[in-house]
Amino acid sequence: MADKVAPYYDEEKVVVAYQIFCPGCGRTHVMHFRPYGKPGAQWVFNGSLDFPTFTPSINNRSGPYPPGDEREGEFDVCHSFVENGLIRFLGDCTHALANKVVELPDFPDKLKPKLE
Numbered sequence: 001m002a003d004k005v006a007p008y009y010d011e012e013k014v015v016v017a018y019q020i021f022c023p024g025c026g027r028t029h030v031m032h033f034r035p036y037g038k039p040g041a042q043w044v045f046n047g048s049l050d051f052p053t054f055t056p057s058i059n060n061r062s063g064p065y066p067p068g069d070e071r072e073g074e075f076d077v078c079h080s081f082v083e084n085g086l087i088r089f090l091g092d093c094t095h096a097l098a099n100k101v102v103e104l105p106d107f108p109d110k111l112k113p114k115l116e
């Protein structure tokens with residue numbers, strides 16, 4: 001079984017976070033874990049690469065869309081719980097998987113970080 005979670009390294013090649021490939025957004029989300037001595041959101045990870053759980057929820061906002069865009073001023077929202085290898089999307093997601101529970105996909109090889 002391939003891993004659903006990949007490590008995320010800081011500039012000193014220390015693992016400071018884990019990342020998943022979000023099937024709702026079609027891109028990665030990065031979760032820094034506790035304890036991490038920098039400001040920002042932090043998660044508890046159960047350590048399982050096959051059946052990962054992150055707590056609390058993952059709430060990813062991007063935007064707003066720039067002036068002139070047809071979605072000017074709007075944000076993309078992806079709000080989910082990753083639990084035992086499943087990703088449960090909440091109703092405030094702006095993508096097609098809102099209110100759905102799906103299996104977390106294997107983390108794509110081509111996106112795995114490479115240490116030199």
Ligand SMILES: [Zn+2]
Nearest residue numbers: 022024025078
């Ligand atoms: Zn997402």
